Amino acid sequence: MGLMQQTIFEQAVLFLAALVVFTSFLMLAQRRLFPLVGLFAWQGLLLALTTALVAFNLHYPHLYASALMTLLIKAVLIPLMLRRWIIQLDIHREVESLVYPAYVMMAASALVLFSYYVVLPIEQLSTLASRNAIAVSFAVVLLGMLLMISRRQAVTHVVGFMSIENGLFFAAVTATSGMPMVVELGVAFDVLVAAVLFGVFFFHIRSSIDSLDVDQLNRLHEVER
Amino acid sequence: MNWLTSIVETALFILLAPLFAGWVKWVKCLLQNRRPPPLVQPYRDLAKLFRKRPMIADTASWIFEAAPFVVFVTAVFAAGIVPFAIAHLPTAKVADLIVLVGFFALGRFFLTLAGLDLGTAFGGMGSSREMMIASLAEPAMLMAVFTLAMSAATTNLSQAIDWVLQTGLVLRPSFVFALAGLMLVGIAETGRIPVDNPATHLELTMVHEAMVLEYSGRYLALIEWANQIKLMLYGVLIANIFLPWGIAESLTPRDLALGFASIIGKLAVLGIALPISETLFAKMRVFRYQEFLGFAYLLSLLGMLSHVILEVN
Numbered sequence: 001m002g003l004m005q006q007t008i009f010e011q012a013v014l015f016l017a018a019l020v021v022f023t024s025f026l027m028l029a030q031r032r033l034f035p036l037v038g039l040f041a042w043q044g045l046l047l048a049l050t051t052a053l054v055a056f057n058l059h060y061p062h063l064y065a066s067a068l069m070t071l072l073i074k075a076v077l078i079p080l081m082l083r084r085w086i087i088q089l090d091i092h093r094e095v096e097s098l099v100y101p102a103y104v105m106m107a108a109s110a111l112v113l114f115s116y117y118v119v120l121p122i123e124q125l126s127t128l129a130s131r132n133a134i135a136v137s138f139a140v141v142l143l144g145m146l147l148m149i150s151r152r153q154a155v156t157h158v159v160g161f162m163s164i165e166n167g168l169f170f171a172a173v174t175a176t177s178g179m180p181m182v183v184e185l186g187v188a189f190d191v192l193v194a195a196v197l198f199g200v201f202f203f204h205i206r207s208s209i210d211s212l213d214v215d216q217l218n219r220l221h222e223v224e225r
Numbered sequence: 226m227n228w229l230t231s232i233v234e235t236a237l238f239i240l241l242a243p244l245f246a247g248w249v250k251w252v253k254c255l256l257q258n259r260r261p262p263p264l265v266q267p268y269r270d271l272a273k274l275f276r277k278r279p280m281i282a283d284t285a286s287w288i289f290e291a292a293p294f295v296v297f298v299t300a301v302f303a304a305g306i307v308p309f310a311i312a313h314l315p316t317a318k319v320a321d322l323i324v325l326v327g328f329f330a331l332g333r334f335f336l337t338l339a340g341l342d343l344g345t346a347f348g349g350m351g352s353s354r355e356m357m358i359a360s361l362a363e364p365a366m367l368m369a370v371f372t373l374a375m376s377a378a379t380t381n382l383s384q385a386i387d388w389v390l391q392t393g394l395v396l397r398p399s400f401v402f403a404l405a406g407l408m409l410v411g412i413a414e415t416g417r418i419p420v421d422n423p424a425t426h427l428e429l430t431m432v433h434e435a436m437v438l439e440y441s442g443r444y445l446a447l448i449e450w451a452n453q454i455k456l457m458l459y460g461v462l463i464a465n466i467f468l469p470w471g472i473a474e475s476l477t478p479r480d481l482a483l484g485f486a487s488i489i490g491k492l493a494v495l496g497i498a499l500p501i502s503e504t505l506f507a508k509m510r511v512f513r514y515q516e517f518l519g520f521a522y523l524l525s526l527l528g529m530l531s532h533v534i535l536e537v538n
Contacts, residue, residue, distance in 0.1 A: 011396040018398030018531040025523060102519065109526055116534050132535045 009057050010130065013174070016050045017133035020170060021112065024143040024163060028108055031095050033155055037082045040159050043166055044074030051173050054130060063178045069188050070169065078162060078195050085199050086155060089206060096153050104150050108143055115139040126175055133174040140167030154205055154212040158198045165191055230476065231314035235305040238461075239454060242304075243267035245492055246453040253500035267453065271446050279442025282343050292339035293440065293447040299332035300451035300458070307461050310484035311473045312386050321380040322370045326363065329414070332451065333359055340436035351435025354511065358413055358420065358432065361518035366410045368525035369403040372532055373466060376400070386469045398535055402528030404467045409521035411459035413514070415452070418503040420514060430508060457492070464491035 006014075023043040030036045048071035055063030086092045098104065115138040123131045144167060147160035169187070172179045179187070202212065209216050247264045254261035281289065305316040306325050333355065340352035374380045376399060377388040413420045416433040426434055437448050465472060471487025473480040509517060 008396060014535045015396045015398045015401070018402070018527070018535060021531075022402070022527060025527065029520075105519070105523060109523075109530065112530050112534070116530075135534050 017136040041079035111142040112139045130174040137171035152215045231316040238304045242453040242457045245457045248496045256504045274446035277442040289342045292335040293444040295335040296332045297447040297451045299328045300454040303328040317383040347435045354432045362413045365522040369407045372403040372528040399528040399532035406525035415456045419506045419509045460495045
């Protein structure tokens, strides 16, 4: 079933899926922290929109609730929290230097292709119109990992981690039309708690090594430098 | 009969190109609180340059004199390939999108040769920068073109436009990405802000102006005109590939009037969007070109990927 046989709403789901993976790419290229958090908020917003559209297409009222929850937690609450910590840690003027940005971008494109090939047999099992987007959600997961691997700043790692969670949520919505409400509530609060814990960790890392550069955590220091 | 119409249409395209450049300049002046020149000012400039006696340096070889003609003729041929207001034309059928990219490359090759020919410092600098931009922009443009070609299963522009018209309004992520990529490439290739500033002769930032610094008289007029044609070509390409609605599919007077009215309307809108983006953004450093064009390439690549992943089954 090609794109042309689908209704405009099903097309819109796939279109938003493409935009979600686009925000992941933009996050990989973003050096500053505030715009990075802003991109993360945009991804959350797109995710909420997609969920609402899927709910509309399939007439699943409980998905509206999870769309609203995604909007509140991932597009508003967590970005606001991250913003506040960035200001409190006084790192909002820092510009992170990217290591080999061109290679990271190439790796990112390769990951998208890889996820497409991996997901191809899984797509055969699904009958939903949005099944083509499963590859995209898997790609968002892998791109989030790439963001964590290629950066050194702890806040960026957290954004990468959250965007992995976004990818998983997206996969659940597009492949199986959403998880049960209980599971979704649990995951949402887990994410929120994780975000709070990360905040606590930021301040701990900062007070112990006087920096948020996680590369400095590679070495063990027996004595104070 | 058909060949005659297509020749007339191409001639019209070439004659309207300075008007489009004048429109862009007019809107830009208004946006920057300056008093705009009249819309026909580019025609007056061209007429003045054609009347003037060209000066040629002693060190110039035949390439220097031949280059403006090659640049102009390739621009005219490219204008013949791209459907302007009528979808089915014999000129559009004999050549496809890859030939179009080839014409652009040929014209650019001769312009950079001409820049190097006199051995002046500016010419060489401009040529090297132009080649750098070209080497980065061409893959992005080809990738955007291939995205279109894969969707429509043809590299022919007429057939691709037919295909878009037949399928109607479909929300294609690949087309949106390819459109954005092609716009960025167009900005880079026609030397607009933020890649190059067409209005300045400030030495350190020039790209296009540095190459044609030694030209005068009718040679300069030909190069300027070719540049205006190129700007309009990108505009028509973007308008007709991605939003072809309204283009004339037959030669009845009603279709023709609708076709011309719609393409002029689309170009007028693009001619407002371009100066707005030029007013909002500042010119980039030369060393950031590769980021800009890398982004264009990424957009085109995402267009291709989203076509493969999301749109085909």
